[in-house]
Amino acid sequence: MSSTTVIAYQGHEGAYSHLACRKVFPNIPALACGSFVEAMEKVERGEAALAMIPVENSTAGRVEEIYRQMPKTSLHIIGEHFEPVNHCLLGVKGASIGGLTTVGSHPQALAQCDGHIKQLGLRAVAKLDTAGAALEVSRLQDPSQAAIASSLAAELYGLEVLQENFQDMTGNTTRFIILARDAKVPPLEEGKHYITSIMFNVSHLPASLYKALGGFATNGINLIKLESYMTGGTLQVSQFHIDIASHQDTRAMQHAMEELTFFARNIRVLGTYEAHPVRRSYELID
Numbered sequence: 001m002s003s004t005t006v007i008a009y010q011g012h013e014g015a016y017s018h019l020a021c022r023k024v025f026p027n028i029p030a031l032a033c034g035s036f037v038e039a040m041e042k043v044e045r046g047e048a049a050l051a052m053i054p055v056e057n058s059t060a061g062r063v064e065e066i067y068r069q070m071p072k073t074s075l076h077i078i079g080e081h082f083e084p085v086n087h088c089l090l091g092v093k094g095a096s097i098g099g100l101t102t103v104g105s106h107p108q109a110l111a112q113c114d115g116h117i118k119q120l121g122l123r124a125v126a127k128l129d130t131a132g133a134a135l136e137v138s139r140l141q142d143p144s145q146a147a148i149a150s151s152l153a154a155e156l157y158g159l160e161v162l163q164e165n166f167q168d169m170t171g172n173t174t175r176f177i178i179l180a181r182d183a184k185v186p187p188l189e190e191g192k193h194y195i196t197s198i199m200f201n202v203s204h205l206p207a208s209l210y211k212a213l214g215g216f217a218t219n220g221i222n223l224i225k226l227e228s229y230m231t232g233g234t235l236q237v238s239q240f241h242i243d244i245a246s247h248q249d250t251r252a253m254q255h256a257m258e259e260l261t262f263f264a265r266n267i268r269v270l271g272t273y274e275a276h277p278v279r280r281s282y283e284l285i286d
C-alpha cells in the first residue's frame with residue numbers, strides 16, 4: 001500500500017466521518033484533518049487518495065461549509081455513503097444529566113439534537129467536530145460540561161454515555177460523498193442504480209434554468225437534487241449543482257447533456273457513481 005493510499009476526513013478519531021471511512025473502506029487507513037478544506041486539499045495535492053465528506057443530513061439539511069467548497073474544488077465524486085447517525089450525550093465519569101449546563105458539538109450535530117438540548121436547558125457551543133468536542137470534555141473533567149458525539153468517541157476519550165439516541169428524529173442519517181483527484185466512472189450495468197452530479201452556470205435571463213433542465217425532463221430523467229450558488233462576489237445566483245438518477249453513458253443522458261450544453265456554460269460533470277442502496281427505500285430511481 002503506498003503512503004498516499006489513505007482516506008482523509010475532518011475531525012478527530014471517533015467523528016462520524018471517521019466511522020463512515022471505516023465502514024466503507026475498512027482496509028484503508030483514515031487520516032484525521034483539521035477542516036473539510038484540509039481534507040479536500042490533501043486529495044488535490046495527492047497526499048491522500050480519497051476524502052470522505054458529509055454533505056447533508058436527514059434532520060438538519062445541508063452541511064453549509066461543503067456547499068461553499070464544492071464550486072471551488074477540482075475533485076471528482078466517485079461514490080456516496082449514507083451513515084446512520086445515533087448521537088450520544090456524553091459527560092465525564094460521575095456526571096449526571098441534571099448537573100449539566102453546557103453541551104459542545106459540531107453545528108450539524110447540535111442542530112440534529114436541538115429539541116433535546118432545549119428541553120434540558122443546555123447552552124449549545126459549536127465545535128469543529130463531534131469527537132473533538134468529546135476530547136475537550138474529557139480534558140476538562142468538569143461534570144457540568146457535555147458533548148454530543150458517537151459511542152466510539154465515548155470509548156476513545158473515556159466518557160460516560162448519559163443518554164443514547166439523543167437526536168430529535170428517528171432514522172437520522174448523514175449522506176457522505178467520496179472525493180478523488182481523478183474521475184472513476186463505473187461501467188453501466190443492467191439492474192444497478194447510478195447518480196450523476198453536474199455543475200453548470202446559466203445567464204441571468206428569464207427561463208434560463210428552465211431551458212437548461214428541459215432536456216432532462218423530455219428525456220424522462222429523474223432530477224433528485226438542485227443546489228444554487230452565488231458566484232463572482234455578488235448576490236446573484238448563477239451556478240447550479242444537480243444530482244440526477246442516471247448514469248452519464250445512457251442515451252437519454254447524452255441527449256439531455258447536449259441540450260444542457262446549448263443553454264448552460266462551464267458544465268462540469270463531478271461524477272457518476274453507484275447510488276447508495278438506502279435510496280431505493282425512498283426514491284424512485286428505477
Ligand SMILES: O=C(O)C(=O)C[C@]1(C(=O)O)C=C[C@@H](O)C=C1
Nearest residue numbers: 015016017054106108129130174
Ligand atoms: O463532527 C463529526 O463527527 C462529523 O463527521 C461531521 C458531521 C457533519 O458535518 O454533518 C457528520 C455527521 C453528523 O451529521 C454530524 C457531524
